[in-house]
Amino acid sequence: MTAARTLAWIRVCLAVMIAGLVISGVTAFPLREELAMGSDLLHAAGVGQWAPETVAWVDRVAAALAETATQYPFLAYGTDWLAFAHLVIAVVFIGPMVDPVRNIWVIQFGVIACAGIIPLALIAGGIRGIPLGWQLLDISFGVIGVIPLLIAWRLTRRLERMPPAV
Numbered sequence: 001m002t003a004a005r006t007l008a009w010i011r012v013c014l015a016v017m018i019a020g021l022v023i024s025g026v027t028a029f030p031l032r033e034e035l036a037m038g039s040d041l042l043h044a045a046g047v048g049q050w051a052p053e054t055v056a057w058v059d060r061v062a063a064a065l066a067e068t069a070t071q072y073p074f075l076a077y078g079t080d081w082l083a084f085a086h087l088v089i090a091v092v093f094i095g096p097m098v099d100p101v102r103n104i105w106v107i108q109f110g111v112i113a114c115a116g117i118i119p120l121a122l123i124a125g126g127i128r129g130i131p132l133g134w135q136l137l138d139i140s141f142g143v144i145g146v147i148p149l150l151i152a153w154r155l156t157r158r159l160e161r162m163p164p165a166v
Contacts, residue, residue, distance in 0.1 A: 006159045010100045013148035018090045025086030035062035100156040110149045117142030
């Protein structure tokens with residue numbers, strides 16, 4: 001594989017990661033509306049017949065967000081910061097898109113962050129009473145997110161060993 005092709009694949013992997021972070025960030029802003037819509041969709045699709053625990057959990061979270069928004073709207077500011085953090089982290093990945101060899105540490109940071117999702121979801125999720133299925137869904141973001149990062153890391157190491165283009 002040529003250096004140009006290797007760089008192109010690294011950029012594709014990082015673009016996937018950036019897109020995932022942006023989507024996660026942007027969708028964290030309207031949580032109340034999303035959960036209300038999700039609840040409506042689950043009921044309309046009849047999901048409660050074969051996964052009643054899932055529907056009950058989504059209904060409970062949707063109700064909590066609606067009540068919190070009415071009684072304590074300032075608490076949503078925390079999820080606004082969560083959304084902002086996703087967007088900021090996405091911007092950081094622009095560095096390795098430009099020069100992956102020089103900025104490999106960002107890719108390594110991303111791998112570490114993906115790994116950190118697992119204990120966070122299991123520990124904090126357990127403490128907060130989050131159902132195991134939901135914790136596993138949260139963990140899946142780290143498991144899926146690490147794939148393009150590991151590929152980018154490996155390709156960056158390969159690019160580093162290639163002779164410079166003349």
